[in-house]
Amino acid sequence: MGSTLKGIFSVGFGYSMLRVTTPILFAALGAVVSEKAGAVNIGLEGLMLISGVTGVIVSAWTQSAWLGLLAGLVLAVLFALFMGYFHIKLGTDMVLAGIAMNVIASGGTVFALFVASGDRGISSSLASKVLPTVELPLINKIPVIGPILSGHNVLTYFALLAVVGVWYFLYRTPLGLRLRAVGESPDSADSVGISVSKMRFLALGISGFLAGFGGCHLSMGYVSWFSRDMTAGRGFIGLAASALGGVHPIGTAIASLFFGFADALSNYMQSLSIPSEFVQMIPYLATVAALGVFARRQMSRERKGKKQAGREVA
Amino acid sequence: MSMGSLLEMKGITKVYPNGVLANDGVDFSVRKGEIHALVGENGAGKTTLMRVLFGLETPDEGEIYYKGSQLQISSPLQAIRSGIGMVHQHFMLAPSLTVTENIVLGVEPRKGLRFDWDQAVSKVKELAERYNLHVDPRAQIRDIPIGMRQKVEILKALLRGAELLVLDEPTAVLTPQETEELFASLMELKKQGHTMVFISHKLGEVKQITDRISVMRGGRMVGVRNTAEVSEADISRLMVGRDVLLRVNKPPAKPGKKVLEVESLSLFTPEGKALLDGVSFSVREGEILGIAGVEGNGQSELVEILTGLRQAHGGSLRIEGQLCTNAAPGQLRRLGVSHIPEDRMLHGVAVDAAIQENLMADRISKPDYSGKVFLRTKDIESTAKSLVQEFNIVARSPRTPVKMLSGGNIQKVVVAREFSSNPKLVIANQPTRGVDVGAIEFIHRKLVEICRSGVAVLLISADLNEVMSLSDRLLVFYGGRVVAGFSNADAVSEEELGLYMLGIKAQESAQLKEALA
Numbered sequence A: 001m002g003s004t005l006k007g008i009f010s011v012g013f014g015y016s017m018l019r020v021t022t023p024i025l026f027a028a029l030g031a032v033v034s035e036k037a038g039a040v041n042i043g044l045e046g047l048m049l050i051s052g053v054t055g056v057i058v059s060a061w062t063q064s065a066w067l068g069l070l071a072g073l074v075l076a077v078l079f080a081l082f083m084g085y086f087h088i089k090l091g092t093d094m095v096l097a098g099i100a101m102n103v104i105a106s107g108g109t110v111f112a113l114f115v116a117s118g119d120r121g122i123s124s125s126l127a128s129k130v131l132p133t134v135e136l137p138l139i140n141k142i143p144v145i146g147p148i149l150s151g152h153n154v155l156t157y158f159a160l161l162a163v164v165g166v167w168y169f170l171y172r173t174p175l176g177l178r179l180r181a182v183g184e185s186p187d188s189a190d191s192v193g194i195s196v197s198k199m200r201f202l203a204l205g206i207s208g209f210l211a212g213f214g215g216c217h218l219s220m221g222y223v224s225w226f227s228r229d230m231t232a233g234r235g236f237i238g239l240a241a242s243a244l245g246g247v248h249p250i251g252t253a254i255a256s257l258f259f260g261f262a263d264a265l266s267n268y269m270q271s272l273s274i275p276s277e278f279v280q281m282i283p284y285l286a287t288v289a290a291l292g293v294f295a296r297r298q299m300s301r302e303r304k305g306k307k308q309a310g311r312e313v314a
Numbered sequence B: 001m002s003m004g005s006l007l008e009m010k011g012i013t014k015v016y017p018n019g020v021l022a023n024d025g026v027d028f029s030v031r032k033g034e035i036h037a038l039v040g041e042n043g044a045g046k047t048t049l050m051r052v053l054f055g056l057e058t059p060d061e062g063e064i065y066y067k068g069s070q071l072q073i074s075s076p077l078q079a080i081r082s083g084i085g086m087v088h089q090h091f092m093l094a095p096s097l098t099v100t101e102n103i104v105l106g107v108e109p110r111k112g113l114r115f116d117w118d119q120a121v122s123k124v125k126e127l128a129e130r131y132n133l134h135v136d137p138r139a140q141i142r143d144i145p146i147g148m149r150q151k152v153e154i155l156k157a158l159l160r161g162a163e164l165l166v167l168d169e170p171t172a173v174l175t176p177q178e179t180e181e182l183f184a185s186l187m188e189l190k191k192q193g194h195t196m197v198f199i200s201h202k203l204g205e206v207k208q209i210t211d212r213i214s215v216m217r218g219g220r221m222v223g224v225r226n227t228a229e230v231s232e233a234d235i236s237r238l239m240v241g242r243d244v245l246l247r248v249n250k251p252p253a254k255p256g257k258k259v260l261e262v263e264s265l266s267l268f269t270p271e272g273k274a275l276l277d278g279v280s281f282s283v284r285e286g287e288i289l290g291i292a293g294v295e296g297n298g299q300s301e302l303v304e305i306l307t308g309l310r311q312a313h314g315g316s317l318r319i320e321g322q323l324c325t326n327a328a329p330g331q332l333r334r335l336g337v338s339h340i341p342e343d344r345m346l347h348g349v350a351v352d353a354a355i356q357e358n359l360m361a362d363r364i365s366k367p368d369y370s371g372k373v374f375l376r377t378k379d380i381e382s383t384a385k386s387l388v389q390e391f392n393i394v395a396r397s398p399r400t401p402v403k404m405l406s407g408g409n410i411q412k413v414v415v416a417r418e419f420s421s422n423p424k425l426v427i428a429n430q431p432t433r434g435v436d437v438g439a440i441e442f443i444h445r446k447l448v449e450i451c452r453s454g455v456a457v458l459l460i461s462a463d464l465n466e467v468m469s470l471s472d473r474l475l476v477f478y479g480g481r482v483v484a485g486f487s488n489a490d491a492v493s494e495e496e497l498g499l500y501m502l503g504i505k506a507q508e509s510a511q512l513k514e515a516l517a
């Protein structure tokens, strides 16, 4: 036990926590944006898979990690809009559209992988590229903090910037205001001539864009290959982080860090002599536990809120 | 095109996808600078006609001329651009956004990429100043009173340059004071050259501020009159097609034993401010106890406690002698409490459910309607059908979702359910809000009827006329307390009541005791 604690409080653990938080954070921010516009994006998981495999294949072809990333992003956005088309234009339930997305992506990416590499499980036969890591000047000289914060994959820094970016977009720009209005009260947006469907498309597009980063981070940063279903539920954990963070970018970032912690813990403990099946459950158990605590708190707050509302109406 | 018309709608026909003919060749014209009333029974098609004008519904037939030229309006944006604004029957505001954000939504001032909050606030302030519509630009919508929300809606339209303003039942949810304030603003708007269409079921208001009146019935336009030339009775005759009794016929009360006894009930805010402060009274079977008071003086909280929606912090509550303080709503219902809530959309109906499901919601688990495994659909349907008939709910079928009904008909669904559950105590909170004169007459008659058959009735209403004419006994609420009681409601004048309601006067405790007993 003592050694476990020591491990957790080590610099290496801090670094690894930020690393594993990255894809969760991207997914969670994607969840925030679409949820703010009133569409719960269940399909994040699938969108991440699609961008992940696209990034690997295209970077292997072009021998450029950046082109791989670009292709991954484009495809994730396109598929998000495709899902939006079913939901917004054809009236499919968003949850069903998301589930369909995930099923299609799970099978489709394996197919693409097989076509491109001849392997159904892993892309290691492809000479795919990895996005660069970045040493932060000055910061990397600070003891303890330096090694934790510096030397990450470039997408980790993108993720942190995205937190600020999403916040700025949602709370400081006219478009963000409209998007939130659409999510909260579509009728009121409609009554002032804001197109609800356009805003939802926009939100899903952004959501896909962010999920795309998350997927590419997994296959071109976190590791250097794509393997089937490699997202392993991170899209859903992202949804949980968004709910836990109050559908606010900052709160969501904190919640993502918590899940990143659980993930890193599970990775770390696999190196100990505990059956790995148990250890691998940690991130998911943490999710369930966190959501449970959250729901309880929410319920008591709602009870209070209702009372307050009652008073205000009066 | 007739002289001076700003708006001319010709032969508008609208059939909803479910086959309801809501507008049937309607002609409607409005002159520049007038306040034009649009009246008619619930479901007559007033809202539909205005939704067509505002581009929210596409008409099947008909033409719209505005300022002399034909308009093709297919979206609210086009209506807004042409200078038409609408304040909807049910508010169109996002509760968590601020007043300013709601007002400027869609036409936000910018500074570079960002939303220029300061400019937006000053714009809103300036507009509010100009039209004398005072709002708090920084408050969130969910924190402000209904009267202010109404002003936000009007400002929203004005900011977009509305010259013609449609107000769909703007006063239905306002207190008399707020209504007066609104009317002052409307007169100001008129002075500044704006034109208004005013929809209301309150004929007194229509008489007070409009210049002309258009009357609809059953989807058709049945007449246009100059307001000065007609009486309230004339208007209601046109609307309903028969004479309407504007006063209630009430046989004398024969109060029996006490059904509801409330003993020093109290409730506080988390900050410790008293919302209800030692409220005591009782209601006997066969009598109507009215509670008058400006809204926000504890009436809503009282009703919430009496119906189990909220927990009291002190005091007790008895139904037929049985102690049931802070009992759950279901328990209270089983004891015979029925409740017409003030907000029908929030507590009255499930909007997506069918009429019959809403009618049966409180009794569905009774053996009459559910067998061991399955629901007794036949019995449910036949009961629902007879209620729809008895309460004159205008709808295609009992299976129609409630959200497709007009506002007044939704209220009738609630009333039908609450009156038909064999109650011992009916708590009626604003029972005739937003319903037409014919339906008001009907609900009032039913209320008296059910009371005289031996049911206790507690009536809360912001409409002074209503409480005064229906109640046998009357209490006045002010600041969470009972400040006056009258054992004979007929003996009070409106002026006197007003003094108590505004807290200018309060009764001696001896006098109060007598009325409370």
Ligand SMILES: Nc1ncnc2c1ncn2[C@@H]1O[C@H](COP(=O)(O)OP(=O)(O)OP(=O)(O)O)[C@@H](O)[C@H]1O
Residues within 6 Å of the ligand: B016, B017, B018, B020, B021, B022, B040, B041, B042, B043, B044, B045, B046, B047, B048, B049, B089, B394, B395, B403, B404, B405, B406, B407, B408, B409, B434, B436
């Ligand atoms: N979205 C809808 N779908 C189907 N039918 C509808 C819809 N909205 C309204 N109706 C029907 O059209 C008719 C006219 O409704 P409308 O809302 O225009 O009446 P109204 O005159 O405004 O009544 P109220 O005074 O009660 O508000 C009603 O019979 C109503 O049930």
Ligand SMILES: [Mg+2]
Residues within 6 Å of the ligand: B046, B047, B048, B089, B168, B406, B407
């Ligand atoms: Mg209406």
